[in-house]
Amino acid sequence: MIQAAEAHGFAVVTTSGDVDVRLAVDATADAVAGRIDVLVIVSRDTDFKPALERAAEAGVATVAIAPGSHGRSDALQKAASRAITLE
Numbered sequence: 001m002i003q004a005a006e007a008h009g010f011a012v013v014t015t016s017g018d019v020d021v022r023l024a025v026d027a028t029a030d031a032v033a034g035r036i037d038v039l040v041i042v043s044r045d046t047d048f049k050p051a052l053e054r055a056a057e058a059g060v061a062t063v064a065i066a067p068g069s070h071g072r073s074d075a076l077q078k079a080a081s082r083a084i085t086l087e
Helices: 002-006 021-033 046-057 073-080
Strands: 040-041 061-066 082-085
Touching: 021 040, 021 046, 040 046, 046 061, 046 073, 061 073
Parallel strands: 040 061, 061 082
Antiparallel strands: none
16 A cells, blocks of 8 residues: 555655544544545545545545555445545
């Protein structure tokens, strides 16, 4: 996934711990508060599914980007208004 993101021009930062849950909580809060117009999740981790759903309920456009077809989360793809699979 990291190589696919870097190949598409993204700067990748890796960390350890339960960062995914914290990011999902922050993304949900920003969406509900109207601080963002688009929520883009680049992951296969279904911990982000509720964030995509709540953002959509708040009128925020949502995008799920998957790291290739084998790294795709169908749950994230279905929760987002737009889905992109990196090859």
